[in-house]
Amino acid sequence: MNFNLPGTDFVPFTQSLSDDRKVSPKRPFVEANSEEISLSFLKNKCIIPVFTKDNETTLSHQEFIDSAFNVVKSIYPNEVIEAPEIRVSHQIKGRTPDAIHLPVKDLKDEQKTTYYERMAFIIRIPSISEDINGNRLSLTVGGVRALNTENLYNKKTSEKFKIFIGFQNMVCCNLCVSTDGFKSEVKAMSIIDLEDKMRELFSSYCLQSHLNAMIQLAKYSLTESQFAQIIGKGRLYNFLPKSEKSILPELLLTDGHLTTVAKDFYNDDSFCKDEFGNINLWNFYNLLTGSNKSSYLDTFLDRGVNAFHFTEGILDALKNSDSRYSWFLQ
Incomplete structure (x- = not known):
């Protein structure tokens, strides 16, 4: 033919x-x-x-x-x-x-x-x-x-x-x-x-550098209150005036993604909060990448990379109050 x-x-x-x-x-x-x-x-x-x-x-x-x-x-x-x-x-x-x-x-x-x-x-x-x-x-x-x-x-x-x-x-x-x-x-x-x-x-x-960065995520945790703060600020981020958003780190996940992350915080079989209401950053990162599966094919890689660097940024904010990512935890 x-x-x-x-x-x-x-x-x-x-x-x-x-x-x-x-x-x-x-x-x-x-x-x-x-x-x-x-x-x-x-x-x-x-x-x-x-x-x-x-x-x-x-x-x-x-x-x-x-x-x-x-x-x-x-x-x-x-x-x-x-x-x-x-x-x-x-x-x-x-x-x-x-x-x-x-x-x-x-x-x-x-x-x-x-x-x-x-x-x-x-x-x-x-x-x-x-x-x-x-x-x-x-x-x-x-x-x-x-x-x-x-x-x-x-x-x-x-x-x-x-x-x-x-x-x-x-x-x-x-x-x-x-x-x-x-x-x-x-x-x-x-x-x-x-x-x-x-x-x-x-x-x-x-690959070893990438693995080491991911291994570090499992050593730090968010409280339920900190997790809720991030989800709330993430929702606000998408509606910020352009002038304010431009000075903050980029977050490519949408309201729909964040809703899935919030739901899975309680319900995901592998990455939900622990019995004390805390979640380590490795599990948090996997909630982000899990929600990203609902993205269209031409956007999911960019959002997946952003999810990793956003999680690294939250780790930096936990260790350093002057971090650019501190806005998401305040």
Whole structure:
């Protein structure tokens, strides 16, 4: 099958990663309005958008995933590497030219076309792991592609991707990502260019430094009163005048996220308050990352990184009354 639609093109893709190695946990790493999808479906059933003015193809979701897998294999040749877990959202449907005038009920499968505007994936490396506060963390890499950020009605230009390396908490499948392991906008013209950018990030990431920072979180706790103060100030933060908000540290979580955090403070099986009403910062951080699973695919990585640095900021405020984060505890 080979056909063109406005802004889309079907392009065969050579598979280099076995599709039958699909392994995913019981809980997804992100939820929102996304759904899990197989690499095989992306490669064999989805068309690939093009830049309409020159008909140049975009770098496809499957190429992005396959390249990340190859980079991980080259950097960690002796480690166990699981197959990607893939989530997609914002499906774009179409049909082949010969089916333009057919009623929907008469469409055959081969006359239907589809691609997904947004895609996120993770690749776990479970042989590199650590325990923090009784939780098993596995090294994880991944990325996000959001075609809504590209101008597909123009000529081909550098395309934008988000990539990360960090850890996944296997108790809840929450992602633990810091600034050092995250690139919020990687621009690439080709797969080779994208692979070079991923290799640079994955190779430079200092996992021990990230782990040490997370281990510190388990050593400090919030009282129920302090937790309530943070939640209340977090709600106020989103409505502050721009002049006041600009002098405070950034908080990307919304009222909806904070409501989930408040609820889980009492009800979460793994990270709720203890019998004295206190919660250590490791558990607090996991409540934040748990609430972040309701974010759209194109925003959840930025919010996940922000959740980590916000928790580090609260730790700083507990130790130093002059901290920029003290406003959230006052």
